[in-house]
Amino acid sequence: MQFFSLIRHILFGSCFMAIASANPANAQDSWRDLYRPQTFDGMPCRVMTPLSFAPNTNYPVIVSLHGAGGKGTDNKKQLKDWNRQLAEKQIRMDFPCYVVAPQADQLWNSEHLRKIKNIIGTLPSADMNRIYVLGHSMGGHGTYIFTQLDPDFFAAAAPSAGSGLRRTEPFIFPEKIKDLPIWAFHGDKDSVCPIEKDQTVFDEMKRLGGNMKFTVWQGDNHGVSGKFIPGAKNGTTHTSSERCDSEPDFLKWLFAQSK
Helix, strand or coil, X not given: CHHHHHHHHHHHHHHHHHHHHCCHHHHXXXXXXXXXXXXXXXXXXXXXXXXXXXXXXXXXXXXXXXXXXXXXXXXXXXXXHHHHHHCCHHHHHHCCCEEEEECCXXXXXXXXXXXXXXXXXXXXXXXXXXXXXXXXXXXXXXXXXXXXXXXXCCCEXXXXXXXXXXXXXXXXXXXXXXXXXXXXXXXCCCCCCCHHHHHHHHHHHHHHCCCEEXXXXXXXXXXXXXXXXXXXXXXXXXXXXXXXXXXXXXHHHHHHCCC
């Protein structure tokens, strides 16, 4: 029954898009309605299902972690620019997947991860070997935290403008996640979460021979969350070892990762 409920959501979303296209004022934000709202164990969450279901196919899951600007309980503010990008029809056709966008009212922690795992457990045909986590700012920090809490749960991670470091002490231990494919992104002029923290993580991953790519956006401050999916010319990517997948396109890299 849950599967057919999700299918109805997809059909409803298609009808809504057709109506919205006739009304330009609504069309601009109609992508948000592709993320169906629910509350799971007290945690607000929105889930976008694959564009279509194919028989005997399992679908990857992207866990999307918002930054501090998305905190709350309204089940709306957590949808960010990368959620809009993932909702584009061509991307949904090329990379069919679930996108799970929970909302937290505090820093991401182990209780949030427990609830997210339970949500993923309810998704029909979810590929448990391809669970990805990404986020920006507080969500980038949360990406590092989640991968430390359970590095075996995820197939890849992509933190943007986060470090997993406190001001003076490590909040993560890179040796726990050195084998997990990670692609981190950071503006070199970031005054909110200075790049030096992320650089510290990358340097340690390099020392350990870890599997981490690190893209630095030259001249950019903190607001770079819309860049990691499409890419940008001012980015320079470094690798921690020869183990890193050299694919330059972010989504192609992400969906190629599997446990």
